[in-house]
Amino acid sequence: xxxxxxxxxxxxxxxxxxxxxxxxxxxxxxxxxxxxxxxxxxxxxxxxxxxxxxxxxxxxxxxxxxxxxxxxxxxxxxxxx
Numbered sequence: 919x920x921x922x923x924x925x926x927x928x929x930x931x932x933x934x935x936x937x938x939x940x941x942x943x944x945x946x947x948x949x950x951x952x953x954x955x956x957x958x959x960x961x962x963x964x965x966x967x968x969x970x971x972x973x974x975x976x977x978x979x980x981x982x983x984x985x986x987x988x989x990x991x992x993x994x995x996x997x998x999x
Contacts, residue, residue: 929949934940941949 926944930941930944933949933951939951939953941951943950
């Protein structure tokens with residue numbers, strides 16, 4: 919417990935003095951720095967962009983499929999008369 923307590927104090931002290939940056943979060947997994955958080959935000963934005971592109975593609979394909987279904991239904995009604 920003393921070991922983890924020392925690490926809890928040593929990590930931000932070392933990072934602050936040696937590297938000039940402080941952690942934004944300290945947990946049982948370790949310290950997270952702003953650079954790590956920025957990278958995670960960039961990955962999230964990229965994932966959102968990919969989902970938006972996939973949604974647009976699927977919406978377009980759905981419109982095409984609905985038009986084809988409508989044409990098929992009209993053809994069945996026309997030949998059924």
